[in-house]
Amino acid sequence: MAETLSRFGVTAPEDVLKEFDKHIERDGKSNRSDVLRQLMRRYVSEERWREEDGVVYGTVTLMYDHHSPNISKDLTDLQHDHGNVIICTNHVHISHDACLECIVLRGETPKVKFFIDALNRIKGLKSLDTVIASGI
Numbered sequence: 001m002a003e004t005l006s007r008f009g010v011t012a013p014e015d016v017l018k019e020f021d022k023h024i025e026r027d028g029k030s031n032r033s034d035v036l037r038q039l040m041r042r043y044v045s046e047e048r049w050r051e052e053d054g055v056v057y058g059t060v061t062l063m064y065d066h067h068s069p070n071i072s073k074d075l076t077d078l079q080h081d082h083g084n085v086i087i088c089t090n091h092v093h094i095s096h097d098a099c100l101e102c103i104v105l106r107g108e109t110p111k112v113k114f115f116i117d118a119l120n121r122i123k124g125l126k127s128l129d130t131v132i133a134s135g136i
């Protein structure tokens with residue numbers, strides 16, 4: 001059966017759109033819609049675990065400048081408060097300023113969710129990427 005498609009409008013900053021198009025062209029992707037559909041599917045699958053019961057496993061990868069005010073202390077305090085869902089943390093000093101941190105998680109969905117939501121509220125993170133596996 002054919003998929004029913006819906007059309008919607010997207011507003012984006014010009015510089016982001018310009019770079020988006022540059023990558024699409026470089027990667028030989030056919031158009032913006034294809035890439036957006038792919039990103040939407042990934043997002044839906046990434047967020048699905050939040051509605052499931054039971055134990056989930058995954059990682060959170062953070063990038064930040066450790067000179068950013070309070071960030072090192074905030075990250076350490078938060079991880080000490082949520083030790084029950086953290087299996088281990090890998091910290092790599094990428095350069096004089098930049099840090100990469102990968103936190104491996106295991107725990108009941110609400111506890112993992114609570115930790116990730118708290119991480120998202122930490123000021124100064126350059127990126128935060130979550131990969132969670134559920135139903136395994």
Ligand code: NI
Pocket residue numbers: 066091092093094098099100
């Ligand atoms: Ni570091």
